[in-house]
Structures are given as C-alpha cells and as structure tokens.
Amino acid sequence: MKPYKNKINRIRSFALALVFIGFIVMYAGIFFKDHPAVMLIFMLLGVLAILGSTGVYAWIGMVSMRAVPVICPNCGKQTKxxxxxxxxxxxxxPLTMDRSLEGKEFDEDFNKNSNA
Ligand SMILES: [Zn+2]
Structure with missing residues (x-):
C-alpha cells in the first residue's frame, strides 16, 4: 500500500521542512565565515527558504478555504x-466527495480527471 497522506497535511509538512532547510542552510553559512561572500549566499538562501515557507503557509490558508470540511466516518473527527x-x-x-467512487479502491488518479 502506498503511503497516502491528507493533502493539507502534506503541504504543511513541506512548509515545515522548508523552515528547517532555511535554518540549516543559514547555519552552514557560519562555517564559511572566512569567506564573507559565500556566507552571504548561504544566509540569503536560508532567508529565501524561510520566506518560501511563509508563502506555502499562506497557500495552505487559501487551499483550506476551498477544502470541504467533513466528519470522518472512521474516527469521527472533523477533517478537510x-x-x-x-x-x-x-x-x-480514504474519503471521497464523489458518490460514484464510493466503495472503490482508493486511487489518487481520481483527482486528475476532476471535471465534475
Ligand atoms: Zn479519520
């Protein structure tokens, strides 16, 4: 079975990873303190990654508004x-918005032809 994950959660972990990458890159810059130009590049890349994650978080906000809140029939909690x-x-x-797909085996390819 493929490791499927909720899409919003997946974007959120991506944004979190970007923050970590940003800090690691900035930290790596410290090792080049004898070469200020190299250090500056690392610092800029780190700042860019962190700014990028802010953008991704804003995107999650927009995506969440389009997502449909539902109560999961399996665990009873609200999800999107x-x-x-x-x-x-x-x-x-696996949850579906399309009754015709109910009961079928979960396949992310269903999302590709979503002209409903
Ligand atoms: Zn659930």
Missing amino acids: VLGRVDMCMHCNE
Whole structure:
C-alpha cells in the first residue's frame, strides 16, 4: 500500500521542512565565515527558504478555504477533503466527495480527471 497522506497535511509538512532547510542552510553559512561572500549566499538562501515557507503557509490558508470540511466516518473527527478523494487528517481513512467512487479502491488518479 502506498503511503497516502491528507493533502493539507502534506503541504504543511513541506512548509515545515522548508523552515528547517532555511535554518540549516543559514547555519552552514557560519562555517564559511572566512569567506564573507559565500556566507552571504548561504544566509540569503536560508532567508529565501524561510520566506518560501511563509508563502506555502499562506497557500495552505487559501487551499483550506476551498477544502470541504467533513466528519470522518472512521474516527469521527472533523477533517478537510481537498479534491475528489483525500485522506482523513487523523486516521488516513480514504474519503471521497464523489458518490460514484464510493466503495472503490482508493486511487489518487481520481483527482486528475476532476471535471465534475
Ligand atoms: Zn479519520
């Protein structure tokens, strides 16, 4: 079974990873303190990564507004479904917005032809 994840959670972990990468890159710059130009490049890259993550967080905000809040039938918690099929944020239960897909095996490809 492929490791499916809720889309919003996936974007969120990407944004978090960017913050970490930013800090690691800036930290790496310290090792080049004898070469101020190199250090400056590392610092700039780090700042860019952190700014990028801020952009991704803003994007999550926009995406969350389009997502449909549903109560997961499996764990009973509220989650958000993005696209035609998505996973529950809490228990990774596959959820679908499309009744015709109900009961079918979960496939992320359903999202690709979403002209409903
Ligand atoms: Zn659930």
